[in-house]
Amino acid sequence: MIDYTTKLRKEVEVCIECGFCEAVCPTFSSSGFLPSYGARGRIILARNLIEKNSSSKFRELSSSFMSCLNCFACLHVCPAGVNAGAVSSYARQLINGSTPTKGTDPLIRMILNLTEKFENPLGIQRQMSSWVDSSDVSFSNDSSILLYTGSMYQITPYLERLQRMRGIMGESLTKFFASLIARFPTLSLVFKLLRDRKSVIGYENSLASIVKLLNSSGVVPRYLGASEPYPGTLLHDLGYSENFKRYAERVTSRFKDMGIRKIITVDPHTYDLLRNIYPDYVRDFNFEVYHYLEFIDMKQFTSSQESIVLHEPCHLVLHSSSSDFLHDVLDGICETKYPRRHGSRTECCGGPDELLFPDLSSSISRRRLKNLEDVGGSKIVTACPICETNLNLHGNVIDLADFLVQHHNTLRFSARRPFQRK
Amino acid sequence: MIDLLCLTEKFPSLLNSGVLPEDIGARFLTIIKLLIQQDLTKGSSGTTWKDYIASNNQKDVGTLIDELKKILGNNLISDPRETVLFESDASPFHGEPPLAAFIPDGTDDLQKTILFCQKNKIPVVVRGGGTSLTGSSVSLSGSLVISTLKLNRILEISPVDRYVVVEPGVRLNDLNETLAEKGYFFPPDPGSSISATIGGIISTNAGGLKASLYGTTRNWILGLEILLPNGKTISTGGKVLKQTAGYDLTSLFIGAEGTLGIIIKAILKIWPVPSKTGRIVAFFRSVSEAGSAISNLKRLGINPLIAEFMDRTTMDAISTEMGITFPDQAGSMLMVDLILNSQKGEELHFAGNLMKDSGAISVKSTTSKQEMEQMYLARKGAYSSLLRLRKSPHERVIIGDIVVPVSMLSGALTECEAAAREFNLRVALFGHVGDGNIHANIYADPSDPVMWERVLKYQHRLGDIALRSGGSVSAEHGIGIEKKDLLLEEYKYTGSLYNLELIKGIKRIVDPNNIMNRGKVFD
Numbered sequence: 021m022i023d024y025t026t027k028l029r030k031e032v033e034v035c036i037e038c039g040f041c042e043a044v045c046p047t048f049s050s051s052g053f054l055p056s057y058g059a060r061g062r063i064i065l066a067r068n069l070i071e072k073n074s075s076s077k078f079r080e081l082s083s084s085f086m087s088c089l090n091c092f093a094c095l096h097v098c099p100a101g102v103n104a105g106a107v108s109s110y111a112r113q114l115i116n117g118s119t120p121t122k123g124t125d126p127l128i129r130m131i132l133n134l135t136e137k138f139e140n141p142l143g144i145q146r147q148m149s150s151w152v153d154s155s156d157v158s159f160s161n162d163s164s165i166l167l168y169t170g171s172m173y174q175i176t177p178y179l180e181r182l183q184r185m186r187g188i189m190g191e192s193l194t195k196f197f198a199s200l201i202a203r204f205p206t207l208s209l210v211f212k213l214l215r216d217r218k219s220v221i222g223y224e225n226s227l228a229s230i231v232k233l234l235n236s237s238g239v240v241p242r243y244l245g246a247s248e249p250y251p252g253t254l255l256h257d258l259g260y261s262e263n264f265k266r267y268a269e270r271v272t273s274r275f276k277d278m279g280i281r282k283i284i285t286v287d288p289h290t291y292d293l294l295r296n297i298y299p300d301y302v303r304d305f306n307f308e309v310y311h312y313l314e315f316i317d318m319k320q321f322t323s324s325q326e327s328i329v330l331h332e333p334c335h336l337v338l339h340s341s342s343s344d345f346l347h348d349v350l351d352g353i354c355e356t357k358y359p360r361r362h363g364s365r366t367e368c369c370g371g372p373d374e375l376l377f378p379d380l381s382s383s384i385s386r387r388r389l390k391n392l393e394d395v396g397g398s399k400i401v402t403a404c405p406i407c408e409t410n411l412n413l414h415g416n417v418i419d420l421a422d423f424l425v426q427h428h429n430t431l432r433f434s435a436r437r438p439f440q441r442k
Numbered sequence: 443m444i445d446l447l448c449l450t451e452k453f454p455s456l457l458n459s460g461v462l463p464e465d466i467g468a469r470f471l472t473i474i475k476l477l478i479q480q481d482l483t484k485g486s487s488g489t490t491w492k493d494y495i496a497s498n499n500q501k502d503v504g505t506l507i508d509e510l511k512k513i514l515g516n517n518l519i520s521d522p523r524e525t526v527l528f529e530s531d532a533s534p535f536h537g538e539p540p541l542a543a544f545i546p547d548g549t550d551d552l553q554k555t556i557l558f559c560q561k562n563k564i565p566v567v568v569r570g571g572g573t574s575l576t577g578s579s580v581s582l583s584g585s586l587v588i589s590t591l592k593l594n595r596i597l598e599i600s601p602v603d604r605y606v607v608v609e610p611g612v613r614l615n616d617l618n619e620t621l622a623e624k625g626y627f628f629p630p631d632p633g634s635s636i637s638a639t640i641g642g643i644i645s646t647n648a649g650g651l652k653a654s655l656y657g658t659t660r661n662w663i664l665g666l667e668i669l670l671p672n673g674k675t676i677s678t679g680g681k682v683l684k685q686t687a688g689y690d691l692t693s694l695f696i697g698a699e700g701t702l703g704i705i706i707k708a709i710l711k712i713w714p715v716p717s718k719t720g721r722i723v724a725f726f727r728s729v730s731e732a733g734s735a736i737s738n739l740k741r742l743g744i745n746p747l748i749a750e751f752m753d754r755t756t757m758d759a760i761s762t763e764m765g766i767t768f769p770d771q772a773g774s775m776l777m778v779d780l781i782l783n784s785q786k787g788e789e790l791h792f793a794g795n796l797m798k799d800s801g802a803i804s805v806k807s808t809t810s811k812q813e814m815e816q817m818y819l820a821r822k823g824a825y826s827s828l829l830r831l832r833k834s835p836h837e838r839v840i841i842g843d844i845v846v847p848v849s850m851l852s853g854a855l856t857e858c859e860a861a862a863r864e865f866n867l868r869v870a871l872f873g874h875v876g877d878g879n880i881h882a883n884i885y886a887d888p889s890d891p892v893m894w895e896r897v898l899k900y901q902h903r904l905g906d907i908a909l910r911s912g913g914s915v916s917a918e919h920g921i922g923i924e925k926k927d928l929l930l931e932e933y934k935y936t937g938s939l940y941n942l943e944l945i946k947g948i949k950r951i952v953d954p955n956n957i958m959n960r961g962k963v964f965d
Contacts, residue, residue, distance in 0.1 A: 040636050043637040044636070055524065064527055100826070
């Protein structure tokens with residue numbers, strides 16, 4: 021098992037408390053500059069957590085670590101090389117550790133139970149492959165290259181609807197239902213009713229656009245359809261390391277049994293999880309993990325005079341050593357503009373906080389959207405379903421794959437478009 | 443003992459009343475302080491400073507918090523698990539548990555709060571980005587910490603009149619990004635500019651790389667709005683580039699480190715971004731030669747935009763951490779930026795030749811933005827590289843900060859290097875030598891008393907080098923907690939001990955109850 025205390029100690033010991041990280045931490049400013057919601061504060065609290073061995077005292081402040089977006093903006097400005105995002109992640113694992121207790125938020129318990137039982141955090145795994153039925157895309161069952169959607173595009177509209185329901189029902193009723201479903205997982209059937217047709221179609225179209233772009237670039241991957249497991253992102257992000265380890269091993273052995281060698285991911289979170297987190301938890305996780313943009317043939321696009329604003333997802337730009345493919349693919353198609361905070365200073369959309377800290381998340385996404393709108397482009401484009409959803413709560417942002425298909429020489433954009441939600 | 447302490451608190455007003463002649467009064471005060479010290483060392487009373495504050499307040503902590511809550515509601519932060527995060531800043535000093543913290547978003551509550559603190563004699567610590575390297579912003583026992591971070595609006599930009607009006611919580615980089623869109627900038631650029639706030643850099647009179655040409659923050663403040671400890675708000679200076687209307691009260695609050703009042707608004711001078719610049723990187727065999735080279739440049743009328751220096755230890759750290767290579771025989775490096783007025787950038791050629799004449803073993807110059815950025819990577823990564831070469835988790839890199847006249851740089855740098863060897867300390871030198879500012883970065887474990895003693899001695903030696911060279915013990919980091927005794931040394935050396943009396947007199951008038959950042963800058 022990973023020794024989180026040692027990992028945490030290594031990070032916090034070298035911190036000099038200069039506060040540079042606070043200046044770029046989205047939750048710090050959006051919380052009204054509360055230090056416990058900022059990167060520096062999290063490091064000091066984590067130091068207290070291990071030095072004073074006071075987990076019970078600081079458990080009450082676990083919201084400090086839970087609210088961290090893990091965007092890693094802090095890492096890119098730290099002179100001492102401390103990753104406050106990783107600190108929060110390690111602290112979550114230390115505080116939560118293994119199985120959830122009675123005191124655990126019922127929403128978290130529900131997600132853990134449903135993921136382990138149905139391989140899907142809402143227990144709606146059958147709905148995850150419906151996008152293929154209405155899409156003109158090709159797959160090959162013999163291919164050793166796997167298209168792994170990680171269910172992120174498909175599940176996002178359900179989570180969005182869940183959040184809206186939560187707003188209507190209020191916290192206590194939501195938690196009552198969540199604890200009921202956590203106890204009786206088959207009740208998750210109710211989540212199928214959360215299907216917002218218009219929204220689901222939008223995300224399904226984006227997935228279809230991705231596969232069309234791959235197909236037109238000569239890549240015909242394998243797809244597991246309804247049996248594709250969710251990668252367990254939330255298990256890790258919520259800090260349940262032992263549950264995540266077990267689950268990740270289960271997913272990995274599925275891939276191995278199928279003779280998969282290369283995995284093409286479609287969203288930044290799954291890409292980051294498989295490239296950077298899985299190898300820490302799963303022995304011999306020796307798959308080659310790619311982002312779909314790495315396979316796109318750049319010669320297939322028509323250039324235009326259009327000027328777009330790109331919101332770079334943090335899990336692509338800040339978590340990876342190279343994300344040139346994100347920018348390269350747009351070169352020659354259009355003029356790409358960026359907000360003040362871009363590149364290694366890109367700012368998170370606030371999406372990861374939507375489940376547990378919806379107000380904080382909303383404040384962050386409003387600010388980010390304003391910064392993107394202030395740049396003044398014809399469209400705001402991103403390459404992450406979570407960013408898209410969160411920014412679209414207040415504006416209109418489109419997926420990069422859809423934008424690329426619109427500028428493709430031969431591909432035609434789906435008639436079921438345009439997708440707009442305000 | 444408490445009575446004695448109360449007497450010293452009240453004594454200044456007695457002194458000011460003219461009842462006692464000033465010299466007799468001062469001697470009386472000294473005697474009382476000695477008595478207190480004896481009492482404390484005996485430990486007869488067992489009374490702590492916190493107890494004293496509590497007794498002076500005559501209210502218990504719970505009552506004070508309840509009363510503050512009546513003023514501030516939920517905006518008061520009193521949970522110790524949250525307030526503990528206000529106890530430290532970027533310095534090696536750790537503060538004491540504050541009573542509470544407050545992050546105002548306007549000045550109305552702020553005024554009520556300061557009046558409450560005045561009435562109840564609650565110490566007040568104002569905090570911006572919390573980037574102080576001398577302990578200026580760490581909390582005091584039983585204090586109210588006021589964070590200015592929500593007061594972060596840029597209120598007015600007037601390029602024609604060359605000013606901008608801002609609130610104190612605006613971060614420096616944010617301001618300059620906004621100004622850059624209009625082709626302007628605010629020159630002070632301390633290394634902490636990403637996080638440092640306008641209130642903070644005014645309070646420490648911060649400098650930075652471009653101080654070589656543009657001077658420190660002091661040169662760029664046209665006016666201030668200050669909330670005084672008595673609840674009155676004053677405006678100083680104005681929106682004009684020249685003004686000689688009476689005493690310069692603006693300057694009084696610059697570098698005061700929050701001991702006199704709370705900056706709630708600032709009028710800053712701004713300047714057009716230089717249109718064309720060029721960069722020179724030169725390597726020398728010794729630190730002394732690099733010092734001479736800068737001195738020679740300035741002697742011949744060249745005023746660098748920036749002039750950055752680093753020694754071999756710093757270069758080695760950069761090599762290890764960033765993979766950037768430097769000439770084997772180089773003992774020091776200079777990076778000089780010039781504003782180019784000529785078509786072909788002849789200034790660069792001239793300055794480059796001067797470097798060679800001063801002993802440079804290698805000189806490279808460019809006007810290409812890309813190449814300039816490449817060259818800057820090394821300087822930008824210097825501190826970061828040094829930090830990553832700490833030998834133990836408890837080791838810190840203490841940044842010494844002195845300034846000498848540029849003409850004295852060569853000797854001063856050599857002395858700083860020799861003193862590090864004498865005290866057996868691992869020290870890396872770099873600095874903004876265009877204005878004579880030397881940073882001696884000392885690797886030290888503050889929890890090792892033997893080593894810490896050597897560090898203190900080295901810091902004193904640095905101060906001594908600065909003073910003997912005609913400079914100062916603090917260039918741009920302020921005094922805070924760290925350099926209180928060195929400030930005293932400077933006053934002694936320059937025969938200006940009366941300065942301290944003047945400062946204390948001003949403090950007594952502005953802050954008679956000594957609530958503002960008590961114990962920082964001077965005791």
